[in-house]
Amino acid sequence: MDDPAARSRAIFTVVGDPPRVHEHAGAQEGVYSTDLDCYEFLARHAAPGSRTLETGCGISTALFAVWGTRHTCVVGDRREVDILVEWAAARDIDLGAMTFEIGMSDAVLPRLEPTELDLVFIDGGHAFPMAIIDWYYGAGRLCEGGIVVLDDVQLPSVRLGLFEALERDPR
Template sequence: MDLLERLILENPSFQAWSDGTPANWSVHPDVLRFIVRHVTPGMRTLETGSGQSTVAFALAGARHTAITLDPGEAQRIRAWLAEHGAPADLTFIHESSDVALTRDAGIPSELDFVFIDGAHRFPFPCLDWHYTEQRLRVGGLMAVDDYAMPSVRILHDFLLGEDEWDLLEVIGRTSFFRRVRETVVINDCQGQRINQRPWQTIMERVDEEISYGN
């Protein structure tokens, strides 16, 4: 049995609740298989959050950075990899992602794969995307975990509608997008599909209501 399948079989709990009770918030096993299938040794990858997905990136040979507030997660992940004799090129940053990603320390200037699975409260998923998509190369992958959650769905729906991104696959609660071209800013918000109809119609109605109010 290869190590990825062993990971899936053992299903270790790398997370913990605030009182120290072990917790397991792992992604679907097929998400782990997707990571290993699409990552090649030496790829520069980044993840907000950490867990079994971090192990998958390590097993695939990525030069992986994980941003997590909990040092215990890093310790448990490293211990599992060491116990199974798996070399890993891992960097853990123990800061909130909105601080770490703007501070820039230890984060590659170009990335091949970004996995967004850190803080889920709004606007963190959008912030994590904003500060990593600037580094993601054309052809690189962007994963959005728990995409059905309202605070995350905003990002998923935005990517779904923009020309720069192609939806590759949805597995469980995780959506995978490929960046197909650089972002071109045209007239600020007007160039984004999210701000085209029906939003233009909505704004026109708001303008009419304001006019009538006067």
């Protein structure tokens, strides 16, 4: 999906029929989501073949698959992966370029191959200090010009200490 406009249109398709990976957690509509403008930003920066990493699993994971990125999804609950795989199979969405790493990101991220990344989407654990850990291990792998997107910054536990660190980080 080389066309940014097509990637943008895919957002509405996936949001309208999302993988209900969070039903077990009591999410409204069975999946947690972010603002559409965040998905639009991701669509502009996640071209086919982009090397992407995400902490968390959901609509964004489905979008990275549809967009054709080489995506690594770090997710703490195997059930979420199983639901996403079933959802994708029912819609003929290829997950061949995706890697799922099961476990908490503080344990998984340090052991991943240190390949360069074009985009990191932090949307996993929301308890302190998970976002900082995800940023530390994710941002450290960015190529020049790479992007980190941090979701849920309205939550104090997500932004605690991280904004201060980012203000001082030359990257």
